[in-house]
Amino acid sequence: MGAISPSTGRTLPDRYIEGTCPICGYDSARGDQCDNCGNQLDPIDLVNPRSKINGETPRFVETEHFFLDLPAFAQALGKWLDTREGWRPNVLRFSKNLLDDLQPRAITRDLEWGVPIPLEGWRDRSDKRIYVWFDAVIGYLSASIEWARRSGDPEAWRRWWEADGAGKDARGYYFMGKDNIVFHSVIWPSLLLGYSGEGDRGGEPGDLGRLNLPTEVVSSEFLTMEGRKFSSSRQVVIYVRDFLDRYDADALRYFIAVAGPESQDTDFTWAEFLRRNNDELVAGWGNLVNRSVSMAAKNFGAIPPAGPLTDEDRALLETAKAGFAQVGGLIEKHRQKQAISEAMRVVGEANKYLSDQAPWKMKDDPERMGTVLHVALQAVSDCNTLLTPFLPHSAQRVHELLGGTGVHAPMPSIVEVEDLDGGPSYPILTGDYTVGARWESVPIEAGRSLATPKPVFRKLDPSIVDEELARLDPRE
Numbered sequence: 001m002g003a004i005s006p007s008t009g010r011t012l013p014d015r016y017i018e019g020t021c022p023i024c025g026y027d028s029a030r031g032d033q034c035d036n037c038g039n040q041l042d043p044i045d046l047v048n049p050r051s052k053i054n055g056e057t058p059r060f061v062e063t064e065h066f067f068l069d070l071p072a073f074a075q076a077l078g079k080w081l082d083t084r085e086g087w088r089p090n091v092l093r094f095s096k097n098l099l100d101d102l103q104p105r106a107i108t109r110d111l112e113w114g115v116p117i118p119l120e121g122w123r124d125r126s127d128k129r130i131y132v133w134f135d136a137v138i139g140y141l142s143a144s145i146e147w148a149r150r151s152g153d154p155e156a157w158r159r160w161w162e163a164d165g166a167g168k169d170a171r172g173y174y175f176m177g178k179d180n181i182v183f184h185s186v187i188w189p190s191l192l193l194g195y196s197g198e199g200d201r202g203g204e205p206g207d208l209g210r211l212n213l214p215t216e217v218v219s220s221e222f223l224t225m226e227g228r229k230f231s232s233s234r235q236v237v238i239y240v241r242d243f244l245d246r247y248d249a250d251a252l253r254y255f256i257a258v259a260g261p262e263s264q265d266t267d268f269t270w271a272e273f274l275r276r277n278n279d280e281l282v283a284g285w286g287n288l289v290n291r292s293v294s295m296a297a298k299n300f301g302a303i304p305p306a307g308p309l310t311d312e313d314r315a316l317l318e319t320a321k322a323g324f325a326q327v328g329g330l331i332e333k334h335r336q337k338q339a340i341s342e343a344m345r346v347v348g349e350a351n352k353y354l355s356d357q358a359p360w361k362m363k364d365d366p367e368r369m370g371t372v373l374h375v376a377l378q379a380v381s382d383c384n385t386l387l388t389p390f391l392p393h394s395a396q397r398v399h400e401l402l403g404g405t406g407v408h409a410p411m412p413s414i415v416e417v418e419d420l421d422g423g424p425s426y427p428i429l430t431g432d433y434t435v436g437a438r439w440e441s442v443p444i445e446a447g448r449s450l451a452t453p454k455p456v457f458r459k460l461d462p463s464i465v466d467e468e469l470a471r472l473d474p475r476e
């Protein structure tokens with residue numbers, strides 16, 4: 001049964017229908033999903049459904065669709081989830097709970113826009129399309145195949161996907177917010193299992209062979225803002241473009257990494273954003289970069305050579321070097337919060353070293369002053385690499401302040417490309433990640449010239465808090 005608007009006679013897309021969740025009773029569940037319990041829904045499942053466009057009750061009419069037989073995969077999904085190790089406990093628990101109420105789900109919709117159904121007799125129909133949440137996840141595989149064709153090695157996708165061949169040791173990590181878990185721990189694995197000939201209905205693998213299921217679904221929890229749920233209609237919202245007009249990308253990246261909803265719901269407040277930016281990013285990391293580079297530039301004009309090392313010098317160099325295994329290990333386990341905190345702990349050690357050694361008091365012992373600054377700059381260089389995954393924009397600038405050239409932190413870009421099969425051109429997101437920093441301590445070069453730095457991070461005025469709160473709800 002498909003939803004139609006009685007007043008226009010047109011199909012009502014799922015997201016334009018709201019009603020009460022039949023599973024948990026939440027009264028603002030959407031036609032495709034309940035944000036409260038996370039279950040996937042069809043519009044006809046809703047109790048008291050209503051159109052979000054004009055409030056009318058949709059009419060349900062019989063229509064013809066293809067369905068994915070999810071219950072046929074319940075057992076195989078359960079077995080697969082039982083073998084998962086190292087997932088965030090909340091994600092695994094949530095995924096297993098979804099298996100308790102699996103229903104067959106329509107994989108197509110009555111729409112004119114979208115991907116046509118690639119089957120004889122359906123391909124040319126203008127009124128039926130693949131449901132976006134199915135073609136979105138299939139896109140992980142199809143985009144890999146397209147990428148391989150563009151790379152000049154059309155078989156290269158197999159290194160990530162082929163379960164019995166080139167990709168048997170590949171690991172696949174999927175990053176998302178928790179409202180997308182169902183599509184990645186139930187829908188996409190079911191499609192992959194079915195394609196691989198598994199599940200209660202059995203069968204033979206498709207032409208591509210058996211395919212890899214996700215190694216891990218990495219999901220965060222919800223972020224609220226000033227204690228309220230984000231809602232564009234209620235103006236509880238920060239648009240990324242507006243944010244970037246006023247603040248630096250790394251200031252937001254820092255906040256999300258260090259205080260984001262990694263394993264529990266957390267709250268974004270402008271006061272906390274200000275504090276994190278000014279007290280940690282500017283006064284901690286920015287200050288370390290600034291005072292060590294300026295002092296070396298002013299007194300030596302270049303990275304000074306190191307003379308004999310003291311125990312304190314060696315201790316800081318060891319701490320910085322050890323950061324790579326520690327921070328790297330935490331990133332590998334998706335403990336981003338702990339990882340950036342560990343990197344910032346090394347920053348704190350370096351700041352303490354500078355304060356204890358006080359090189360500004362060593363005007364009459366330039367060799368020792370040079371050694372201290374050399375050690376501090378080596379720590380800056382190492383900390384910069386440790387922070388690069390979190391703060392790529394400022395990492396590039398710090399790399400240049402240290403006299404480095406070329407790309408330190410490669411960035412993705414959007415490139416317009418020709419369609420490989422002769423269709424219209426379209427944009428793809430791509431990047432060259434073969435260049436840039438490696439995850440290791442690289443010795444800095446004495447004699448490399450340094451310029452007096454400009455501050456890498458901007459200190460924010462406390463008045464932004466009230467300004468932003470006023471913007472948040474202009475009616476109050």
Ligand SMILES: [Zn+2]
Pocket residue numbers: 021022023024025026029034035036037038039
């Ligand atoms: Zn619900």
